[in-house]
Amino acid sequence: MTKKNSSAIQRRLIPTYIFLIIVSFISVFPLYWMIAAATNRSVDVARGKITFGAYALENFQKLTQQTDLWGALGNSFLYAIVQTVVALLVCSLAGYGFELYHDKWKDKVFSILLLAMMIPQVATMIPLFKMISSAGLLNTVWAFILPSISTPFLIMMFRQNSRNFPVDIMEAARLDGLSELQIYFRMYMPVMKSTYAAAAVITFMNAWNSYLWPKVVMADTRAQTMPMLIANLASGYTVDYGVLMMGVLFCSIPTMIIFFVLQKQFAEGITGSVK
Amino acid sequence: MSKQKKSLNIQGKQQRAGWVFLAPAAIMIAVFSFYPMVQAFITSFTTGTGVNQRMAEPLFYNYTRMFADRTFLRSVGNTFLYLAIEVPIMLVLAILLAQLLNNRDLKFRGLFRTMVFLPCATSLVSYALIFKSLFAVDGLINTIFVNLGIFESNYNFLGNTGSARAIIIIALIWRWTGYNMVFYLAGLQNIEYSVYEAAKIDGANGWKTFWKITVPLLMPTIVMTVIMSINGTLQLFDESVNLTQGGPAYSTITMSHYIYNNAFGLGVGKFGYASAMSFFIFILVAILSAISMKVGDNRD
Numbered sequence: 001m002t003k004k005n006s007s008a009i010q011r012r013l014i015p016t017y018i019f020l021i022i023v024s025f026i027s028v029f030p031l032y033w034m035i036a037a038a039t040n041r042s043v044d045v046a047r048g049k050i051t052f053g054a055y056a057l058e059n060f061q062k063l064t065q066q067t068d069l070w071g072a073l074g075n076s077f078l079y080a081i082v083q084t085v086v087a088l089l090v091c092s093l094a095g096y097g098f099e100l101y102h103d104k105w106k107d108k109v110f111s112i113l114l115l116a117m118m119i120p121q122v123a124t125m126i127p128l129f130k131m132i133s134s135a136g137l138l139n140t141v142w143a144f145i146l147p148s149i150s151t152p153f154l155i156m157m158f159r160q161n162s163r164n165f166p167v168d169i170m171e172a173a174r175l176d177g178l179s180e181l182q183i184y185f186r187m188y189m190p191v192m193k194s195t196y197a198a199a200a201v202i203t204f205m206n207a208w209n210s211y212l213w214p215k216v217v218m219a220d221t222r223a224q225t226m227p228m229l230i231a232n233l234a235s236g237y238t239v240d241y242g243v244l245m246m247g248v249l250f251c252s253i254p255t256m257i258i259f260f261v262l263q264k265q266f267a268e269g270i271t272g273s274v275k
Numbered sequence: 276m277s278k279q280k281k282s283l284n285i286q287g288k289q290q291r292a293g294w295v296f297l298a299p300a301a302i303m304i305a306v307f308s309f310y311p312m313v314q315a316f317i318t319s320f321t322t323g324t325g326v327n328q329r330m331a332e333p334l335f336y337n338y339t340r341m342f343a344d345r346t347f348l349r350s351v352g353n354t355f356l357y358l359a360i361e362v363p364i365m366l367v368l369a370i371l372l373a374q375l376l377n378n379r380d381l382k383f384r385g386l387f388r389t390m391v392f393l394p395c396a397t398s399l400v401s402y403a404l405i406f407k408s409l410f411a412v413d414g415l416i417n418t419i420f421v422n423l424g425i426f427e428s429n430y431n432f433l434g435n436t437g438s439a440r441a442i443i444i445i446a447l448i449w450r451w452t453g454y455n456m457v458f459y460l461a462g463l464q465n466i467e468y469s470v471y472e473a474a475k476i477d478g479a480n481g482w483k484t485f486w487k488i489t490v491p492l493l494m495p496t497i498v499m500t501v502i503m504s505i506n507g508t509l510q511l512f513d514e515s516v517n518l519t520q521g522g523p524a525y526s527t528i529t530m531s532h533y534i535y536n537n538a539f540g541l542g543v544g545k546f547g548y549a550s551a552m553s554f555f556i557f558i559l560v561a562i563l564s565a566i567s568m569k570v571g572d573n574r575d
Binding site: 017 | 402509510531
């Protein structure tokens with residue numbers, strides 16, 4: 001009876017399956033094509049070859065000859081990791097302060113900070129560029145990270161998630177003689193592990209993918225990031241598709257790995273403070 | 276009495292500790308968001324470049340100039356075109372997918388979800404370049420269409436206004452649908468599954484369930500994704516720069532791209548003019564966010 005019922009349900013779901021298969025195909029195909037193209041010669045890619053070829057190594061060698069691939073990869077990792085560590089520390093400390101020590105005035109400050117969410121990046125770009133350049137920080141990791149260390153999004157994410165933090169253990173810790181900062185390091189951080197993980201994933205992804213701001217302050221080739229490297233590769237008069245897609249592949253590998261290994265944290269990071 | 280005073284002292288100390296904890300973040304937002312915003316507003320009343328920056332004559336010169344600048348008006352038009360077409364299609368598709376994937380009778384749910392979500396794993400520059408290559412004159416889409424006999428010869432998708440705009444929209448939908456779906460899936464998980472079971476027993480079909488249960492209960496999430504999408508679309512940059520270079524003849528350029536070109540593109544930096552245009556975007560974002568929030572409130 002139930003079996004018959006369930007097969008009837010599955011039959012009714014056939015249009016759903018077909019729709020989902022089509023959508024999934026469209027979602028995955030461009031990425032498959034990118035990987036396949038990275039293994040083919042440009043002429044074959046242009047001819048419409050969509051299977052894997054034998055030119056991966058050659059494309060890779062051309063890529064390393066034409067660009068400073070390792071330099072850009074190193075830069076991207078450095079900037080993204082430093083930004084993630086510093087942003088998490090600053091924003092989680094603020095989220096902790098706002099939620100667990102909250103009073104009327106702190107709530108007011110919080111709602112003012114939220115207004116920063118409405119400020120478009122292009123609007124602050126010029127004054128920030130002037131600030132960074134007059135401080136002599138152009139083409140340094142500081143130029144990259146300073147404007148995006150403290151974000152309303154991350155502060156809000158930590159604040160909202162702190163709601164579940166057991167306040168009783170703070171009292172107990174105080175009786176044990178722990179300072180407020182010690183409570184943060186020894187109790188808050190371990191309890192909030194999963195929030196840190198989600199925040200780390202989303203911050204790393206954002207830093208790795210950012211393009212407009214690095215384009216403004218990291219003009220020196222030695223300071224350039226992976227997205228800048230592949231954008232330059234594509235801006236030439238003739239484009240070698242094999243080499244370009246090898247570059248795109250290298251730019252995508254770290255984020256793809258994070259996506260497949262930490263998909264749950266990534267999804268939590270995107271939705272952030274939404275409960 | 277003294278005990279009470281002491282506990283007040285401790286509380287005061289704790290409150291001060293709270294201020295110390297939030298100070299670095301608050302100061303950084305003030306220095307790197309609010310202060311530059313004020314600076315941008317002031318700069319928007321200046322003209323000249325580099326060290327020759329001076330107050331504009333008349334003061335609102337950059338603002339009047341902006342509305343006579345055809346390329347700027349085109350960039351505003353383009354951005355709103357993307358907004359009007361892309362955002363509704365993407366959000367409807369995202370809700371639909373979330374609704375379909377929330378069905379517990381469905382097999383391979385996790386696999387489908389992962390695949391629909393996958394485009395989010397690529398950087399904006401990466402996917403812009405992938406789409407640029409796919410739709411190039413000698414790209415895969417042309418090869419397929421010519422071989423199928425749909426086109427007689429290769430079509431220059433990115434060299435023609437209509438198709439270039441369509442490709443930006445298609446690319447945006449591809450990249451962001453799964454992203455928005457994640458919000459809706461999270462929202463749907465908060466709705467008791469039994470509500471759906473009950474609706475089914477009452478004989479409500481999928482369509483009715485969707486409109487009577489899913490949409491009203493997801494309203495806060497929908498409002499939020501609408502605001503985020505508007506905000507994101509008004510600031511589009513990477514796609515315009517890397518997919519079409521704003522072309523042909525500025526017919527796909529976005530506001531952010533045009534502002535960037537004026538400030539840091541070829542030639543001298545027109546910081547005053549660029550700041551005026553960027554302030555215009557700020558006003559737009561603020562107004563549209565306020566409207567979306569208002570609409571969301573009324574529905575509650």
